[in-house]
Amino acid sequence: MNAPANIQAFDAAAARADFPILSRTVYGKPLVYLDSGASAQKPRVVLDAMRDFAESEYANVHRGVHFLSAAATDRYEAARRTVQKFLNAAREDEIIFTKGGTEAINLVSYSWLAPRIQPGDEIVLTVMEHHSNIVPWHFLRERMGAVLRWVDVRDDGSLDIEALDAAITGRTKLVALTHMSNVLGTVTPLAEIVARAHARGVPVLADGCQGAVHQAVDVQALDIDFYAITGHKLYGPTGIGALYAKRAHLKAMRPFNGGGEMIREVAQDRITYADPPARFEAGTPPIIESVGLAVALDYMMGLDRAAVLAHEHDLLAYARRQVGRFNWLKVIGDAPGKGAILSFEAEGMHAHDLATILDREGVAVRAGHHCAQPLMERFGVTSTTRASFALYNTRADVDALIAGLEKARGIFAHG
């Protein structure tokens, strides 16, 4: 987790100035935002770009012949190319805009996998998936007789790639797993997993909602089949995400939503569909959001991402050392090379009580099951408290968290 010496230190204090909300207070205390894993704050350039666009270039896309419609279409398609660049996809038409990561995964489930499932066919998942990468596959289990094969994690939260390999059988139709766990912070070795799955003829979907935030993603180098992202965790707006899928898969996929934009021709008794990506973007898309997302991704790509990652790892290591002093606190997830997420359980203190006390100190954390109930069950807990770090966090934020934890312990420990 140590930064290589040739990486310039990332100036998080300077980056903070880009995020207007970070200067506010809550309950009279400076905001300490440690919930970016749930949703990241937005830099001013994103907010400004969305407003400027809405004020000067907005109209519906792909429809009108008028000036504004052409301008808006240009921006929307430019945003697609920005996502393409961000993920290093080979072609822009391999990027489908969705309303978020959840819809991206559901799209694969409905449009690609469902027509290929026979009763008894298998889908391999890990126990650390977010519900958005579980429930769409449960649908196929319930409705079509698919079998879910769960791959466990080790006690430190790391993924046992041999166990994953062993879970793949002749009936496996898809491996669907997270690129980075939203609870444990575990980063999965996607390239190796893809190579092993492909060797058995099995495609791989990665839920990149956390992973793409913290490391540069190259879908071509990974050779991955499907990769889902969501805008609001990438310092962009809510209401937009994207699915990367290999062109060959997209061409073989039936539509999911039906409506405007996604057709070639509609008659009373027949219909033909548009080519990807339009085939999968029925209805008016999140146009203003696409502009915001593109600016957010440009903002990220404009930073030294290796330096940002090193900075986040430093925050995590610093926080981990501090909480290591508390014998009443148990960290869940210590996988080597994990991302900047710290989940823990405090003895004699429920996560919601802890989060309430932290909140009054201005410290925003997440408490609960984090939409990962199979993982909670795996670790024998009903909920955890989670601090998640972003590029704009500093060691001072960690200090505030630690002070808040000590205070909460003070309230609950006596008696």
Place this chain on the structure above:
Amino acid sequence: MDDALKELYQEIILDHSRHPRRYGALDHASHKAEGYNPLCGDRVTVYLKLDDEGRVADIGFEGKGCAISQASASIMAEMLKGRSREDAERLMEGFLRLVKGETAEGLSEDDREILDVMAGISEFPMRVKCATLAWHTYRNAAEEGSIAVEGAA
């Protein structure tokens, strides 16, 4: 500590959460219901023995969750034992008003004093559901939780 927190996590609430009163299943419960808050995972099961007049002859609960949910269940169980259904409804209505920061009418001074312990939750709107879970579960048990007795028609 700020006053709102001090009131929320006052000693009596922490004490109820650590040493819940009337904790455990009732052997001869006539009514039972389970309450679950999927957002935070709080769970509570309320057991009742209603007598022929509908009075809460006995009450017990089991549960798992935050201090607020468990303390609220404990305080409720202590209060409801021996009450008529109407009385219990009045207490519940009063409680639901107090936790929303409204004034509760028609409560005896003693009852109000006990329920007031939980009134601090009104400063924490995200947590009100923790406090009300046990009461809603009680109501479900009383209204719909009749347990079929073996041998009865």
